[in-house]
Amino acid sequence: MTPDTGRQRPVETVLGPVAWLRANLFNSWWSSAVSILLLYVIARWAMSFIGWGVVDAVWSVPTGPNGPDSALCRQAGAGACWAVIGDKYRLILFGRYAYLEQWRPAIVILLFIGLYGISAWRRFWRWELALIWLGTLSVCGVLMWGGVLGLEYVPQEEWGGLPITLMLATFGLALAFPLAIVVALGRRSTGMPAVRWLCVIYIELIRGVPLISLLFMASVLFPLFMPEGMNPDKLLRAQAAYVLFAGAYLAEVVRGGLQALPRGQYEAADALGLSYWRKMGLVILPQALRLVIPPLVNTFSSNFKDTSLVLIIGIYDLLTSGKVAMADPRWQGFGTEIYVVLAAIYFVFCYAMSKYSRGLEREFGHARNR
Amino acid sequence: MSAVDHSRRFAPRPVRAHRMHLAWSDPRLRNLVWQIVIVGVVVAVAWFLISNTMRNLEARHVATGFAFLGRVAGIPLSETLLPYDPAVNTYGRALLVGVLNTLKVATIGIVLATILGTLIGIARLSRNWLLSHLAAAYVELMRDIPVLLQLLFWYLLLQNLPGPRQALHIGNMVFLSNRGIRFVLPAWQPAYAWAAAAFGIGLVVTLVWNRIAHHRQDATGVKPPVWPLALALLVGAPLAVWAAFGAPFVLDYPALKGFNFQGGGSVSPEYGALLTGLVIYTAAYIAENVRAGIQSVPSGQAEAAAALGLHRGMVLRLVTLPQALRVIIPPLTSDFLNLTKNSSLAVAIGFPDIVAVANTTLNQTGQAIEGIAIIMAVYLTISLSISAFMNWYNAHIALVER
Numbered sequence: 001m002t003p004d005t006g007r008q009r010p011v012e013t014v015l016g017p018v019a020w021l022r023a024n025l026f027n028s029w030w031s032s033a034v035s036i037l038l039l040y041v042i043a044r045w046a047m048s049f050i051g052w053g054v055v056d057a058v059w060s061v062p063t064g065p066n067g068p069d070s071a072l073c074r075q076a077g078a079g080a081c082w083a084v085i086g087d088k089y090r091l092i093l094f095g096r097y098a099y100l101e102q103w104r105p106a107i108v109i110l111l112f113i114g115l116y117g118i119s120a121w122r123r124f125w126r127w128e129l130a131l132i133w134l135g136t137l138s139v140c141g142v143l144m145w146g147g148v149l150g151l152e153y154v155p156q157e158e159w160g161g162l163p164i165t166l167m168l169a170t171f172g173l174a175l176a177f178p179l180a181i182v183v184a185l186g187r188r189s190t191g192m193p194a195v196r197w198l199c200v201i202y203i204e205l206i207r208g209v210p211l212i213s214l215l216f217m218a219s220v221l222f223p224l225f226m227p228e229g230m231n232p233d234k235l236l237r238a239q240a241a242y243v244l245f246a247g248a249y250l251a252e253v254v255r256g257g258l259q260a261l262p263r264g265q266y267e268a269a270d271a272l273g274l275s276y277w278r279k280m281g282l283v284i285l286p287q288a289l290r291l292v293i294p295p296l297v298n299t300f301s302s303n304f305k306d307t308s309l310v311l312i313i314g315i316y317d318l319l320t321s322g323k324v325a326m327a328d329p330r331w332q333g334f335g336t337e338i339y340v341v342l343a344a345i346y347f348v349f350c351y352a353m354s355k356y357s358r359g360l361e362r363e364f365g366h367a368r369n370r
Numbered sequence: 371m372s373a374v375d376h377s378r379r380f381a382p383r384p385v386r387a388h389r390m391h392l393a394w395s396d397p398r399l400r401n402l403v404w405q406i407v408i409v410g411v412v413v414a415v416a417w418f419l420i421s422n423t424m425r426n427l428e429a430r431h432v433a434t435g436f437a438f439l440g441r442v443a444g445i446p447l448s449e450t451l452l453p454y455d456p457a458v459n460t461y462g463r464a465l466l467v468g469v470l471n472t473l474k475v476a477t478i479g480i481v482l483a484t485i486l487g488t489l490i491g492i493a494r495l496s497r498n499w500l501l502s503h504l505a506a507a508y509v510e511l512m513r514d515i516p517v518l519l520q521l522l523f524w525y526l527l528l529q530n531l532p533g534p535r536q537a538l539h540i541g542n543m544v545f546l547s548n549r550g551i552r553f554v555l556p557a558w559q560p561a562y563a564w565a566a567a568a569f570g571i572g573l574v575v576t577l578v579w580n581r582i583a584h585h586r587q588d589a590t591g592v593k594p595p596v597w598p599l600a601l602a603l604l605v606g607a608p609l610a611v612w613a614a615f616g617a618p619f620v621l622d623y624p625a626l627k628g629f630n631f632q633g634g635g636s637v638s639p640e641y642g643a644l645l646t647g648l649v650i651y652t653a654a655y656i657a658e659n660v661r662a663g664i665q666s667v668p669s670g671q672a673e674a675a676a677a678l679g680l681h682r683g684m685v686l687r688l689v690t691l692p693q694a695l696r697v698i699i700p701p702l703t704s705d706f707l708n709l710t711k712n713s714s715l716a717v718a719i720g721f722p723d724i725v726a727v728a729n730t731t732l733n734q735t736g737q738a739i740e741g742i743a744i745i746m747a748v749y750l751t752i753s754l755s756i757s758a759f760m761n762w763y764n765a766h767i768a769l770v771e772r
Binding site: 024025027031034035038039042191192193194195198205207208209210211212213216217220221223224225226227228301305306308309311312319323333335336339342343346347350351354 | 397398401404405408409412419422423425426427429496497498499500501504510511513514515516517518519520522523526527530711712714715717718725729732738739742745746749750753754
C-alpha cells in the first residue's frame with residue numbers, strides 16, 4: 001500500500017545495502033522505531049550472552065586429588081562453566097554404559113544418524129529401504145548388547161544417554177508406522193463397521209490422554225496385566241507404550257493422505273479387479289503416503305521430542321543422564337550449562353527434520369502447481 | 371471396501387442384491403467373517419489381560435474399587451484452590467484439588483499462549499525484516515526443544531534466584547526470589563463483588579443492545595451507536611457501584627517477615643515455571659497457525675474491501691480476520707489440547723496437578739488401576755470438552771454455502 005502523499009513516488013532503483021536497509025528496516029517511522037529498539041535489545045542480549053558463554057566462561061578446571069576441582073567456576077565474575085561438560089560428556093551421551101566399551105554406543109549413534117540420512121534421500125524411497133532398516137537395527141542391537149563376536153556383554157540396565165533416546169524414537173517409529181497404516185485403513189473401511197469403531201476408539205482414546213498416563217500404565221500397570229513370571233523389562237514396556245502413542249498420531253496423518261487422494265484412484269483400482277490388499281499396496285498407499293511425507297516428518301519430530309518424557313518413569317535417556325550429571329555434588333549449580341547442551345542436541349535433530357520437511361513441502365508444492 | 375461395494379453404491383441397484391450368499395466370493399460374507407475374527411481376537415486379548423490382572427490382584431492382596439477416595443489422604447499439597455488439610459481431607463478432595471490445579475494452569479496457559487502466539491504470528495508477517503526474522507527464530511527454537519527440557523530449565527532458573535532477603539524487586543511492588551514471585555494486589559473488598567455483578571449485568575444488556583442494533587441495521591441500513599451505552603454500562607456502572615460503597619481501595623503490599631514474604635499475590639516457582647514453559651512452547655505453535663491462517667486469505671480480499679472504501683481496521687475486522695479464523699481454529703484446537711495434555715508434565719517439577727496427586731495416591735494405596743483410570747478420565751473429559759466447544763465455535767464461524 002503506497003502512502004498517501006498526493007503524488008507518485010519515483011520507483012526505487014537504488015540497489016545495495018543502504019537501499020536494502022531502507023526497504024526492510026527503516027521504511028516508516030514506526031518500522032524504524034521497532035528496528036532500533038530490537039537492535040538495542042539484541043545487541044545487549046548478545047553481549048551478555050557472549051560474555052557469559054565465551055568471554056568469562058571457564059573451559060577447563062585443574063584436577064585435584066579427588067577429581068576435578070570446580071572452585072575456578074565458582075569465582076566471582078566467572079561465566080559459564082563449560083568444564084562440567086568436558087568432565088561429564090561421556091556420562092551425558094552414554095549413561096552408565098561400561099566405560100571402556102563406550103565406542104560401541106558411539107558407533108550406534110552414528111549408525112542411527114546414517115540411517116536417517118539414507119531414509120531422507122529420495123533415491124532410497126523403495127521397499128529395499130525396509131531391509132536397510134532391519135539390517136541397521138540388528139547391527140545396533142548386536143553392538144549394544146554384545147556377547148557375540150568377542151564383544152563383552154553389556155546388560156540392558158546399563159544402557160543410557162543418547163542411544164536410548166534414538167532407540168526409543170527409531171524403534172517407536174519403525175513399529176508405529178505399520179500399525180498406523182493398518183489403523184488408518186481400518187478407520188476408513190466402509191464394509192466393516194466393527195473394525196472401524198475399534199480403530200476410532202483406539203485413536204481417540206490415545207489422543208485424548210497425555211503420554212505420561214500411558215507411560216505410567218506401562219511402568220505400573222503392565223506387570224499386573226501379564227501372567228505370573230512374565231515381566232518384560234522397563235525399557236521394553238516404555239517402548240510399547242510409546243509405539244501405541246505414536247501409532248495413533250501417525251494413523252491420523254496417514255488417514256489425511258488417504259482422504260486427500262481422488263476417488264478416481266480407488267475406482268480405477270477396483271475397475272482393474274484388484275483385491276483389497278493389492279489395491280492398497282499397489283495403487284493407494286504409494287500415492288497417499290507420498291502426499292503426507294511432510295506432515296509425517298513433523299510428527300516424527302514431535303515424537304522424537306516426546307521421548308524425553310520417559311525421564312518421569314526413570315528410564316535413562318538423554319535428558320535423564322543430563323539430570324544425573326547435574327546431581328554430582330562437585331558440579332552443583334551448573335545445571336544451566338548442561339541444559340543448554342542438551343537443548344542443543346535435541347535442537348540439531350529436530351531442526352534437521354523440520355528443515356527437511358519444509359524443503360519437501362516446497363518441492364511437492366511446485367510439482368502440484370506446475 | 372471392495373469392487374462390489376462401489377458398484378452397489380453407484381450403479382443402479384439390482385433387485386435382491388442384498389441377500390448374502392454363503393460363498394467366500396461374496397464380499398459381504400467375507401467382511402462379516404473378518405469382523406467376527408478381529409473382534410474375537412480383541413475380546414480374547416482383553417479377556418486374557420483382565421483375567422491375569424484379577425489373578426495378580428488377588429495374589430498381591432490389593433483392594434479394588436474406589437472406596438479409597440473416602441479415606442484420609444495425608445498428602446501435603448503445596449498449592450490449593452480449595453481449603454485443604456492433609457490431616458483431615460480425603461483422597462477424593464486431594465484429587466479434586468489436583469484437577470482444579472490442572473484446570474488453572476490450562477486455562478491461564480491457553481489465554482496467555484493465544485495472546486503471545488498471535489502477536490508473534492503477526493510479527494512473522496511484518497515488513498520489518500528484523501522483526502519477522504526474530505519471530506521466525508523464536509518459533510524455530512522453541513518448537514525444536516522438548517517441552518519437558520524447557521520446563522526443567524525454567525524451574526532451575528527460578529530456583530537459582532536469590533533468597534527472599536536478597537530478592538530482585540521493582541520498588542516494593544514486585545519481588546522475585548527463589549520462593550517465587552510476590553506482587554502487590556488490591557486487598558479484597560465486598561464492594562468489588564457488587565461492582566463485578568454490575569459489570570456482568572451491563573455486559574448482558576450491552577450484548578442484547580448490540581444484537582438489536584444489528585437487526586435495526588439490517589432493516590434500515592443505519593446502525594444505532596452501541597459504544598455510548600457500552601461505556602456507560604461496562605465502565606460507568608461498576609465505578610458508580612464502587613463509589614456508592616465509599617470507593618474502598620487498599621493495596622496489600624508483600625513484606626518480608628522471617629524467612630519469607632507475607633501478603634500480596636504470589637506465584638510459586640513450580641507454577642511459574644510450568645506456566646512460563648507451557649506458554650512459551652505453545653505460543654510458537656500458535657504463531658505458526660496464525661501466520662498460515664492470515665496468509666491463506668488471498669490479498670485480493672483485502673484489496674477489494676479497501677476498494678469498497680472500508681478503512682484498515684474494518685478490513686481487518688470484517689474481511690481478513692473472519693476468513694483467517696476459519697483456517698486457524700481447527701489447528702488452534704489441537705494446540706489447546708496439547709497445552710492441556712502437556713500440563714501433565716507438572717509432575718516432573720513438583721506442581722500438584724492431577725497427575726502428581728494421582729501418582730502419589732496410587733503409590734500410597736497401591737491401587738494403580740484406579741489411579742491411572744482417574745488420570746485418563748480427567749484428561750479425556752477435558753479434551754472432549756475443549757474439542758466440543760471449539761467445534762461449536764468453528765461451526766458458528768464456518769462459511770455457510772447455499
